[in-house]
Amino acid sequence: MQVDFYQLTRDPAEKILPVIAQRILDDDGRLLIVSDDSAQLDAISSALWTAKAESFLAHAKAGEGEDALQPILLSNNAEASNKARFVAIADGNWRPIEKEFDRIFYLFPPSHTDNARAAWRSLSDEVERRYWKQDGGKWVQGP
Template structure:
């Protein structure tokens, strides 16, 4: 199981998340996007339809029905009703339930760096967990830092 920590500094979540989602879907996978806040999920729901002029990222919100059919599902909890093996935690709050997936993407900004560090340390001794830390360089590109 792999956990990728994405420290959002120059690129906001709204630009980073669609890139990850597109890669997951291109590889034939399904993605669960988790945010506790109803407001954040509603914002992301709108954003994923319109983040680029030529974009199409099929998705739905949990509770709207047909969750099992959705390639990307927005949910308040780490429960893959769409059968996802990939999870993106986008509210900065790590959840150990993500360890049941093949890969987790943990997004956080400077306001949540303390919590991210605690999660990083907490996963250090977990057998079978590979951690990677991604940060942005001066050009805004993602680089693996750990």
């Protein structure tokens, strides 16, 4: 399993997630996006509809359709009823994730840095960890 820590210093999660989601869909993957903040899930949903002028990224909120059919599922819990192998934690609140996922994208604002550090330390040595930060308009991998 791999965990990518994305410190959001410039752009909010709803701006970053459509890019991540598109890459996963391009490789025929599925994504679960988790947040306890319903307003944030609404903003992410809107961003997935409007990220590209020529298309949208198909998705639904958990419980509002056929979850199992959704390539991108938005939820307040980390259960992948759409059989996603990728999960994005969008609200900055680390939560235990089952090993059913191949990759976790943990997006957090600077106010959640202590939470991110604790999450980093809590992961076993078997987990590959990467830290990303925004440098201008680009993402760079940190130490």
